[in-house]
Amino acid sequence: MVRWWLTLLLVNAALIATAIPRLGVAAMPWLALEGLMLVGILSLWPRKRLPRRLLAYGSATLIVLALICALGDTITQEIQGRPLNLYLDPSQVPILLELLRDNLGLPVSIAVVLATLLALLAIGLGLGHLLATLLRPDTPRRCAWGTLVLGVGLALLGLWRDMAPVGTPGITLLTEQATRAYETRASLRDFDERLSERESPLDAPDGQPLPGLAKTDVILAFVESYGMAALEREPFAEPVNARLDAMAEAFAQAGLSVASGRVASPTLGGQSRLAHASVLSGLWVDSTLRYDLFLESPRATLIDDFEQTGHTSVAMMPAIYRDWPAGRRLGYDEIHDDERLDYRGPRLGWVTIPDQFVWHRLRQARREHREPLFAELALISSHAPWVPVIEPLAWDELDDGEAFARWEGEGSDFLELWGDNAGMRQRYGPALAYSLAVAGEYAERYVNDDTLLILLGDHQAAPGMLGDTPNREVPIHIISGDPALIAPFLEHGFQRGMQPGRDTPARSMDELRELLHQFYGATD
Structure with missing residues (x-):
């Protein structure tokens, strides 16, 4: 009985933690519907051992993936003021590791990376083990059915959207990442096509004189x-x-x-x-x-x-x-x-x-x-x-x-x-x-x-x-001893002097x- 409730609490905590980078602590949900449904399903799953273990450890892997995305989201928000993009940002991992090494030194950087990986591994294995052993003699069957029915019912009826403490943080995060990756891929395809176009003399490979x-x-x-x-x-x-x-x-x-x-x-x-x-x-x-x-x-x-x-x-x-x-x-x-x-x-x-x-x-x-x-x-x-x-x-x-x-x-x-x-x-x-x-x-x-x-x-x-x-x-200043070189900028919305104007849109x-x-x- 205690193990079942502990599993439910830990799964719920891991899932709602994934919402913190996006929503903050004040606005994050306190009940994750996907956690209720997952614990309910695995508690009532037939006793065939291998499929249940695969489902349990697979679910734990997805939760850890969501936590990795949340961690990456936190880092990119702090450094670059934008959400994580799984299509773009994996290529930045070597740069991030190099920055860690340059700023913290190699021993400390290795320690930080290993500690993070070990913590994620421990969370994944721990949750996987708890989820795989839910079907035990002491499993509260009524609680399992209750959580499953509650989770599915709220999800199907859409009532949770009007209930601030309730949400689907893990599913929402992974869905957003998948959507963002798809849109980024389409954007890059359009950009690649733009590179091959010759609509303007500036598109030519040899350059245009000034x-x-x-x-x-x-x-x-x-x-x-x-x-x-x-x-x-x-x-x-x-x-x-x-x-x-x-x-x-x-x-x-x-x-x-x-x-x-x-x-x-x-x-x-x-x-x-x-x-x-x-x-x-x-x-x-x-x-x-x-x-x-x-x-x-x-x-x-x-x-x-x-x-x-x-x-x-x-x-x-x-x-x-x-x-x-x-x-x-x-x-x-x-x-x-x-x-x-x-x-x-x-x-x-x-x-x-x-x-x-x-x-x-x-x-x-x-x-x-x-x-x-x-x-x-x-x-x-x-x-x-x-x-x-x-x-x-x-x-x-x-x-x-x-x-x-x-x-x-x-x-x-x-x-x-x-x-x-x-x-x-x-x-x-x-x-x-x-x-x-x-x-x-x-x-x-x-x-x-x-x-x-x-x-x-x-x-x-x-x-x-x-x-x-x-x-x-960002500010831009154009400086010259020849007023004629500066004149075109002044005619096109730039301000005279070192203070950028605030009353026109930025280029x-x-x-x-x-x-x-x-x-x-x-x-x-």
């Missing part, structure tokens, strides 16, 4: 985790807006023109490459599978467009420290990764190379070429967990990076830092203000009439740190390539 920028250096600089929430939410808004105001004043004194706006990123909290690919390609690349399809296609990008215009294409990628096949496919003339940047200073926590040094190397790369540059930068000083928060150095001190030694050893305890959400909230604004400060100083020094600097965020910071899930809007990141062709491309 004669309006033929003698202009163009810098596309992505600032890590720079989202609109940083301008609108406390405690980040004060240091970030103060920095933007200081940049606006400094740019005015330097004779630079600025236009700012908002664009919607395809990602949230991570996967910056999706934002880079969307801007470069003019396609909405919002998943790893779409990213892979794009890389496998002959689709041209801004890199091809600028090479057709006569530019040398340069990628400044401080976070790339392994082989990067995507970079070869995109066709940069030069890739300045971790090794080629030749940084001799200390590694500053997660941030291997400070932003100011990347800007410093960009200036050196500019001196090496007679042709105009198209440079893409991935700036990472504003990457979580935002330790240490450093200050700009004198530019003539940078040399090979040894001047950053004053911050050596700070921010190395990743396990403690990632678990400190309150601390990260306090550090995020100042770290982002630093990234903007050194970008602004570079612009003051080196952006002139023959330079167009596009400074934008790649995505919002992780929802787990920001609080309520933000939208996907999509994949519109930027077409917008550049509209402003600076060849006319019919």
Whole structure:
């Protein structure tokens, strides 16, 4: 009798736990109808041992699968602000494991993964054993019939939909995942067809020139985790807006023109490459599978467009420290990764190379070429967990990076830092203000009439740190010494200065390539 009730309680608890990531504790059901029916059916199942054991352990496996989906849902909601997608996210497991290793160290990462797997295995085997042994002499037959009739009756009549404490959390979760996977597959098929179309000159594999920028250096600089929430939410808004105001004043004194706006990123909290690919390609690349399809296609990008215009294409990628096949496919003339940047200073926590040094190397790369540059930068000083928060150095001190030694050893305890959400909230604004400060100083020094600097965020910071899930809007700033280069942006809804307007809809990141062709491309 006790075993039967214990089984019912444990099955119900496991199933309602799957609803927590979607509904939260306050709104989750307290009675799982599928649990009632499952326990009732197995309690009354004929005594043939093998079929009952298969059904019991198969049911336990489905419950564990639902728990895995719930765990994955929690992780993706915290990091990327979206639900788990079983069609897309299994490919992210190696990246997640690599992040665990980099942040927690190999021994702790192995311990965490093993503990999680063992816990899921124990739950599955324990539930399977309890469900397989329900048919015992002490099984309360009346209770079994009662639970079965109650579960089936409520399900068939649909009455449970009007009863908040009652639901079908496990079935709902697995059904949602199956539906999402089917819809994602159809979406990817449509995206693949879009890649093969030739509806626009931008679809051609060779790229289209931008004669309006033929003698202009163009810098596309992505600032890590720079989202609109940083301008609108406390405690980040004060240091970030103060920095933007200081940049606006400094740019005015330097004779630079600025236009700012908002664009919607395809990602949230991570996967910056999706934002880079969307801007470069003019396609909405919002998943790893779409990213892979794009890389496998002959689709041209801004890199091809600028090479057709006569530019040398340069990628400044401080976070790339392994082989990067995507970079070869995109066709940069030069890739300045971790090794080629030749940084001799200390590694500053997660941030291997400070932003100011990347800007410093960009200036050196500019001196090496007679042709105009198209440079893409991935700036990472504003990457979580935002330790240490450093200050700009004198530019003539940078040399090979040894001047950053004053911050050596700070921010190395990743396990403690990632678990400190309150601390990260306090550090995020100042770290982002630093990234903007050194970008602004570079612009003051080196952006002139023959330079167009596009400074934008790649995505919002992780929802787990920001609080309520933000939208996907990020600021974008267009900076040049030539007012004529900025004028088209002002005519198309961008605001003068460093503050993005809030009264117009945000553009999509994949519109930027077409917008550049509209402003600076060849006319019919």
